[in-house]
Amino acid sequence: xxxxxxxxxxxxxxxxxxxxxxxxxxxxxxxxxxxxxxxxxxxxxxxxxxxxxxxxxxxxxxxxxxxxxxxxxxxxxxxxxxxxxxxxxxxxxxxxxxxxxxxxxxxxxxxxxxxxxxxxxxxxxxxxxxxxxxxxxxxxxxxxxxxxxxxxxxxxxxxxxxxxxxxxxxxxxxxxxxxxxxxxxxxxxxxxxxxxxxxxxxxxxxxxxxxxxxxxxxxxxxxxxxxxxxxx
Numbered sequence: 001x002x003x004x005x006x007x008x009x010x011x012x013x014x015x016x017x018x019x020x021x022x023x024x025x026x027x028x029x030x031x032x033x034x035x036x037x038x039x040x041x042x043x044x045x046x047x048x049x050x051x052x053x054x055x056x057x058x059x060x061x062x063x064x065x066x067x068x069x070x071x072x073x074x075x076x077x078x079x080x081x082x083x084x085x086x087x088x089x090x091x092x093x094x095x096x097x098x099x100x101x102x103x104x105x106x107x108x109x110x111x112x113x114x115x116x117x118x119x120x121x122x123x124x125x126x127x128x129x130x131x132x133x134x135x136x137x138x139x140x141x142x143x144x145x146x147x148x149x150x151x152x153x154x155x156x157x158x159x160x161x162x163x164x165x166x167x168x169x170x171x172x173x174x175x176x177x178x179x180x181x182x183x184x185x186x187x188x189x190x191x192x193x194x195x196x197x198x199x200x201x202x203x204x205x206x207x208x209x210x211x212x213x214x215x216x217x218x219x220x221x222x223x224x225x226x227x228x229x230x231x232x
Contacts, residue, residue, distance in 0.1 A: 040069025057166025147190025171210025
């Protein structure tokens with residue numbers, strides 16, 4: 001796991017597949033996603049005190065795998081959208097993506113890097129909804145962005161100009177450009193969610209995959225979103 005400081009209050013945690021973010025409000029720590037299984041101890045070792053909460057942007061294993069371990073170690077509250085929470089808890093299986101042909105090799109390579117088998121799942125998940133405001137980062141606004149999964153969420157911290165997109169948006173591994181997230185359940189919904197996020201004001205955009213945009217993030221998102229708009 002690589003740890004990269006983006007802002008004094010914000011660190012990127014990069015895993016073999018995907019990434020999470022650690023946000024500090026003084027001594028209080030919030031995680032946005034938890035990475036694959038097996039990284040709970042390493043993440044907990046980054047902070048001097050307990051993790052207060054883990055906000056999951058969606059149910060995929062590279063984002064929720066270490067959530068149960070973190071909750072067990074620190075008593076962290078685990079939060080997810082109500083539509084994804086049953087999958088996070090392990091009550092129902094998560095629906096698979098509707099693959100475009102070029103995405104299948106991407107998924108196959110990612111699976112090779114994930115821990116084999118299932119993983120422990122948090123039994124208690126606080127369900128959130130669009131428009132909720134969470135008590136960190138000066139008020140973190142929950143934005144429901146369906147398409148990647150039905151219950152995907154983003155988090156917008158207007159006071160700090162920071163946007164966490166989950167996998168609704170990504171950075172291209174080829175040239176770092178901002179792109180629509182891949183491996184979606186519903187591409188049309190995913191595009192609509194991308195356009196919604198592009199309309200928000202943010203200076204920093206943090207993706208589930210790929211390098212964040214540091215500085216003028218809204219401009220970068222809007223420039224990319226224009227490629228996905230359908231002309232009337």
